[in-house]
Amino acid sequence: MTADSEAMMTQKKHKFLIDLSALLFRISDVLGHIAAAALIVLTIALTLGVGLRLFRVDSSWTYNIGLFSLMWVAFIGASYCALRDFHVTAGISIEHFIHRGHRVIVALRYVVLLVFLAVFLFSAWNKFLETLLTHQRTVDSLRWELWIAQISAPIGIGGWLLADLGKFIRKMIDPEESYGEEVQEDFSV
Template identity: 25%
Template sequence: MKTLFAFFCKALDALTGLVAIAAGILLFVPVFSIFYEVVSRGLFNEPTEWATELSTYCVLMAGFLGMGEALARGRHIHVDMVISHLSKRKNLILRLVVSVICLVFTAVFCYTSAEMVYTSYDLDMVAASTLRMPLWIPQLSMPIGIGVLFLQFIRLFGETMQAYHQEVKGGKTV
């Protein structure tokens, strides 16, 4: 079982890394498009109609795609005011409970966002702008990013279960 979990973690690291690279690349697009907009507007008095919209899509997509990497690196927001005062065993139990809640939330979010992407694709929905971006393209970052986040919560749950079992085997008191 441990080797299966180790394989899962290794594969998840690779997947998370690829998705994080995509998020990083997406963050460069706004830099160049806004730079182009400034030069085009300032030097040639020819503003673009697409730069702001494209930048918005890319930043939002990068945010969703980067969530799994943030959790994997321990960079998500967390409040340790309570957990810093708990014993190790109680802290592990709390982490297990929170992991289960997060698993349920991310599973529902992933499913509903995938439905939204499918609906946008099926109905050929496009943005009501001059760019006319097919909406399923930026929306696709939601189920992908939340799906990776879901898998990271599975990992967190598994690692916490292992740590809890080690804590219990050690016979330490609460």
């Protein structure tokens, strides 16, 4: 049996899981574009803040826009980094040394990571709800709602969870395949 025919059989056998992981990858990719937009807003806010200070104009509101954008970049960008394998995981070196139990170690690493992210998501969601329900605001002249920044955590962590869940599904179907930079090609599956 050739490698191409094995790949075709694997795709037919696990079509639902492959489609599900492709959807999870798409969601995380969209979140990456949101993080890029937040980075642009962060850059503009900081530049504007510095420029306004030069002319002694009250620019305290630019600090909050920058802070909110930074939170969006950090949390939403984490899901994109997880999708593209731009972050470091502790299990990578161990997985390359152990060949027999490779799949078990990969599964354990993903289970630990997914449980951590689920707990982190629960905590972030509760913090978001707290700021939303108590109507917490910033103390500057514009009085921004704090939930605008806080919602970035559950969205980003949820995206990270979806990205790693998709990678876990793909890794269990085909343990040899890598989904880092070439994940873009997997969207068409």
